[in-house]
Amino acid sequence: MVVSSTNPHNREMAIRRKMASIFNKREDDFPSLREYNDYLEEVEEMTFNLIEGVDVPTIEAKIAKYQEENAEQIMINRAKKAEEFAAALAASKGLPPQTDSDGALNSQAGLSVGTQGQYAPTVAGGQPRPTGMAPQPVPLGTGLDIHGYDDEEMMRLRAERGGRAGGWSIELSKKRAIEEAFGSIWL
Structure with a gap:
């Protein structure tokens, strides 16, 4: 090392x-x-x-x-960490869990559904890992409209609202430009 x-x-x-x-x-x-x-x-x-x-x-x-x-335990813990990271990433993107016909989560997600509706990373052999924790909250919405796309007007509105939410306005921008222009004039 x-x-x-x-x-x-x-x-x-x-x-x-x-x-x-x-x-x-x-x-x-x-x-x-x-x-x-x-x-x-x-x-x-x-x-x-x-x-x-x-x-x-x-x-x-x-x-x-x-x-x-401890090679086996190290690999199992690395897999658990990767599964938890993948689940957190999917949750942060607002993606619903992918389930198969049995109601278990897709193996690509590396999760399984517990009897109480809790998600737990799987361990070697595909058996769910018991958990006593409550499920993590999932953010609402993915930023897209209900049809899965945004038109130009919606994108313009979001950009405008985002700027205002951050304290920016067109008037403020104009005022600053004028002040900088006149402030640089030397007499």
């Missing part, structure tokens, strides 16, 4: 990214909060030592051993 960069900030970010992709366990993976916190503390200590260059060969050997022993 040798990371070389001329900028120390970029080097630190690269090390932290790499460590987070390997040591990606979550609180749910531990029987107690104390054990999870101990895990986080150990990971942060290794990360700090790598950044500072303290005992790097020993830490890299420890990371390699952890990767070898």
Whole structure:
């Protein structure tokens, strides 16, 4: 896990990214909060030592051993994270979940529907992961009219309203242009 960069900030970010992709366990993976916190503390200590260059060969050997022993769990957690990201991205775009004839979500979305209508990322084997969380809110509308397209008048109105919402007006623009023009005249 040798990371070389001329900028120390970029080097630190690269090390932290790499460590987070390997040591990606979550609180749910531990029987107690104390054990999870101990895990986080150990990971942060290794990360700090790598950044500072303290005992790097020993830490890299420890990371390699952890990767070898926990390869399956690392891949499962990466898949969970990717599924959650895809679900959040779809929700932020206001896209409804894609379901098949069984009522389960499309495998491309990487989600399944729970009995209470909750969405949970799937794990290896296609089985839903139980969840006790409430579903995330979905934004209303996608910005398109009901026919799926906008005409020129609607686009012009949206641009005008967007400008006004940000405090811009044509009068303000004209006034500023005149002030700048006359302010640059030297007598």
